[in-house]
Amino acid sequence: MKTTRPQLPGRPSRHLSTLLGAAALCALASSPAQATLINYQNFDNLSAFTLNGITQTINSSSQGVIGPSGARVLRLTNDYWSSGSAFLTNAFSLAADASFSSYFEFQFTGQKGGGADGIVFAVQTVANTAGGAGGGIGYQGLSPSVGVEFDNWNNGGGDGNNDNHAGININGDMNSVARADTLPAQFDDGGVFHAWVDYNGATDLLEVRLALSDTRPTAALMSHTVDLVTLLGTTDAFIGFTSGTGAAAANHDIRRWVFTGEFAPIDDPDDPVGPGNGTVPEPGSLALLSLGLLGVFGGLRRRALAT
Numbered sequence: 398m399k400t401t402r403p404q405l406p407g408r409p410s411r412h413l414s415t416l417l418g419a420a421a422l423c424a425l426a427s428s429p430a431q432a433t434l435i436n437y438q439n440f441d442n443l444s445a446f447t448l449n450g451i452t453q454t455i456n457s458s459s460q461g462v463i464g465p466s467g468a469r470v471l472r473l474t475n476d477y478w479s480s481g482s483a484f485l486t487n488a489f490s491l492a493a494d495a496s497f498s499s500y501f502e503f504q505f506t507g508q509k510g511g512g513a514d515g516i517v518f519a520v521q522t523v524a525n526t527a528g529g530a531g532g533g534i535g536y537q538g539l540s541p542s543v544g545v546e547f548d549n550w551n552n553g554g555g556d557g558n559n560d561n562h563a564g565i566n567i568n569g570d571m572n573s574v575a576r577a578d579t580l581p582a583q584f585d586d587g588g589v590f591h592a593w594v595d596y597n598g599a600t601d602l603l604e605v606r607l608a609l610s611d612t613r614p615t616a617a618l619m620s621h622t623v624d625l626v627t628l629l630g631t632t633d634a635f636i637g638f639t640s641g642t643g644a645a646a647a648n649h650d651i652r653r654w655v656f657t658g659e660f661a662p663i664d665d666p667d668d669p670v671g672p673g674n675g676t677v678p679e680p681g682s683l684a685l686l687s688l689g690l691l692g693v694f695g696g697l698r699r700r701a702l703a704t
């Protein structure tokens with residue numbers, strides 16, 4: 398459900414957001430009130446990521462590959478017996494009970510041998526590792542960590558004997574602590590899926606939603622209570638995606654990704670700084686953002702921009 402927010406003084410118009418278009422923005426937080434915003438409407442530029450395993454080979458030249466729609470995607474895996482991952486190189490701080498909300502769009506195409514093994518949205522303590530191949534989905538063995546898996550291969554009881562499920566996993570263990578066995582469609586059918594992962598740092602509640610459109614469902618598909626700072630043993634969280642393949646494979650693509658460093662569920666992924674979302678950056682951070690796009694800021698900031 399979209400909520401209408403009053404236009405705040407100093408907020409940029411929707412036109413500015415449109416102007417920014419496919420540009421990925423990263424408003425670096427300078428105070429708790431100014432949430433980090435990461436907005437990849439495509440993956441023309443992967444320079445903010447650390448790519449690992451096969452993902453580094455697939456996405457050469459710091460650019461995603463052309464996906465089925467013609468836009469560049471972050472392709473995590475594309476062939477048999479491999480694992481790979483992509484994590485943002487800069488840590489997100491979970492200090493002071495920080496929360497986050499994230500939306501991503503993904504698609505599995507080019508199935509080989511029935512399509513496997515899926516993707517995982519992962520939070521861990523380093524950026525430069527990928528886990529096990531096959532049923533490990535590039536996540537197995539990453540510890541400490543939390544992962545949200547979208548799994549399209551039945552590896553047995555740990556998968557609920559289900560070749561089309563989602564799960565919440567802890568510390569690289571593929572036996573999910575929460576699992577959803579009924580999903581809106583089969584991953585192997587090659588359609589586009591939309592997922593939301595929201596973490597409330599005050600209540601420690603992690604919620605996952607999944608849909609076939611970018612309208613965020615009211616009800617969570619699954620949830621789990623976990624204090625991420627305690628689990629990770631640090632406030633530095635590295636956020637990204639993993640994938641693995643085995644005797645069956647597919648192209649596992651992330652098509653879009655929006656991440657905001659506050660509990661602000663992303664109801665309007667096309668326009669994440671717009672009035673449809675809870676995220677309303679402070680006027681100051683938006684001014685910095687605009688200046689950054691005009692090229693006044695170099696170095697670090699530019700490195701964080703993904704176009």
Ligand SMILES: [Ca+2]
Nearest residue numbers: 511512549585
């Ligand atoms: Ca499959």
Ligand SMILES: [Ca+2]
Nearest residue numbers: 548550551552
């Ligand atoms: Ca599996």
Ligand SMILES: [Ca+2]
Nearest residue numbers: 548555556564
């Ligand atoms: Ca599983």
